[in-house]
Amino acid sequence: MITLSNIQVTFETGSQLVTAVQDVSLHVDAGDVYGIVGYSGAGKSTLVRVINLLQRPTAGSVEVNGQDLLALQPKELRSARKKIGMIFQHFNLMNSRTIYDNVDYPLKSSKLSKSERDQKVKQLLELVGLSDKLNAYPSQLSGGQKQRVAIARALANDPEILLCDEATSALDPKTTLSILELLKKLNQTLGLTIVIITHEMQVVKEICNKVAVMEAGRIVEQGDIVSIFSRPQNTLTRDFINTATHIDQTLEKLTLHPSLVHLKDNDMLCKISYIGDSTSEPVISELTARYRVKTNILFANVEILQQTPIGNLIVVMSGSASDLKEALHYLQAAQVNVEIIDSGLLQNSKVGDPA
Numbered sequence: 001m002i003t004l005s006n007i008q009v010t011f012e013t014g015s016q017l018v019t020a021v022q023d024v025s026l027h028v029d030a031g032d033v034y035g036i037v038g039y040s041g042a043g044k045s046t047l048v049r050v051i052n053l054l055q056r057p058t059a060g061s062v063e064v065n066g067q068d069l070l071a072l073q074p075k076e077l078r079s080a081r082k083k084i085g086m087i088f089q090h091f092n093l094m095n096s097r098t099i100y101d102n103v104d105y106p107l108k109s110s111k112l113s114k115s116e117r118d119q120k121v122k123q124l125l126e127l128v129g130l131s132d133k134l135n136a137y138p139s140q141l142s143g144g145q146k147q148r149v150a151i152a153r154a155l156a157n158d159p160e161i162l163l164c165d166e167a168t169s170a171l172d173p174k175t176t177l178s179i180l181e182l183l184k185k186l187n188q189t190l191g192l193t194i195v196i197i198t199h200e201m202q203v204v205k206e207i208c209n210k211v212a213v214m215e216a217g218r219i220v221e222q223g224d225i226v227s228i229f230s231r232p233q234n235t236l237t238r239d240f241i242n243t244a245t246h247i248d249q250t251l252e253k254l255t256l257h258p259s260l261v262h263l264k265d266n267d268m269l270c271k272i273s274y275i276g277d278s279t280s281e282p283v284i285s286e287l288t289a290r291y292r293v294k295t296n297i298l299f300a301n302v303e304i305l306q307q308t309p310i311g312n313l314i315v316v317m318s319g320s321a322s323d324l325k326e327a328l329h330y331l332q333a334a335q336v337n338v339e340i341i342d343s344g345l346l347q348n349s350k351v352g353d354p355a
């Protein structure tokens with residue numbers, strides 16, 4: 001549905017050149033919910049605006065639904081753009097017009113009759129759950145309701161693609177979830193292809209089937225969500241994932257308060273992660289039954305991403321050195337990833353160190 005190839009966007013500010021997007025290529029299939037995640041200034045907004053040519057790239061090509069957008073004449077581009085809806089962080093509604101008029105506005109240039117337009121506006125507002133707000137003004141709505149109006153307006157011309165530029169960043173967590181649920185419903189019922197840019201991996205986790213991670217204008221990692229969450233390759237990707245799973249915060253607390261974890265010489269503080277089938281294996285109980293290794297679970301979390309379970313645990317494993325070694329081999333063979341964070345030997349030698 002969308003193929004960006006070797007996109008470069010450079011801005012000239014006074015005598016300075018800012019390269020906002022650098023050699024980015026990505027491919028979005030029809031029906032994807034594609035997340036682009038990155039910290040502020042990474043180039044996400046610039047990149048997403050390239051998809052509908054709100055931002056013309058300095059170099060590269062933009063193909064949407066089989067059309068080379070950069071080759072289109074202004075009139076053709078206007079009609080291609082109608083098939084690409086967009087929503088924004090601050091909703092961009094017209095405050096002096098009613099909700100009805102906001103949604104009706106993009107239909108003014110359509111070929112629909114007045115009664116067809118009326119029917120369409122009402123249908124759209126029903127789809128987003130706002131049938132009772134036709135005559136209200138934006139100032140009378142909550143942030144979540146305003147975003148629903150913006151979504152209805154973006155769908156007025158039956159687009160195939162919806163671009164979401166930080167669409168939930170101004171919303172509280174509960175409202176964010178309800179908007180993401182609505183987007184998921186639109187993806188599933190209308191077959192809408194969605195591109196979401198966000199700085200929150202939590203958003204990606206809720207709704208996306210694919211994700212690209214951006215840093216300093218480049219994509220540092222991209223792929224399907226399960227592979228990225230279970231085997232992140234890039235440090236930045238790991239950082240983003242850890243913020244969404246809370247595992248790093250827990251580890252930080254444990255490291256800041258060593259009294260929470262009393263490690264004896266043969267104890268190991270480990271982070272254990274697994275994906276898919278391993279969750280049904282009673283791996284933890286096997287450690288005790290087969291290898292005489294006791295496991296104290298300090299933190300456990302299972303996420304279901306695209307119907308695939310992904311688990312993360314922080315545990316203290318205790319046993320003899322040889323039993324621990326065998327247990328680690330067993331976990332490795334069971335496709336369970338183990339990262340040793342600290343061990344009793346290490347911790348106790350640190351305690352004994354002269355200041």
Ligand SMILES: Nc1ncnc2c1ncn2[C@@H]1O[C@H](COP(=O)(O)OP(=O)(O)OP(=O)(O)O)[C@@H](O)[C@H]1O
Nearest residue numbers: 011013018020038039040041042043044045046047
């Ligand atoms: N019109 C412009 N003129 C000059 N520089 C720009 C322009 N638009 C963006 N930039 C610069 O390009 C870089 C990327 O900005 P962009 O807004 O795309 O990042 P972002 O990842 O979307 O960040 P945020 O989440 O804060 O919006 C930044 O250094 C920004 O200052």
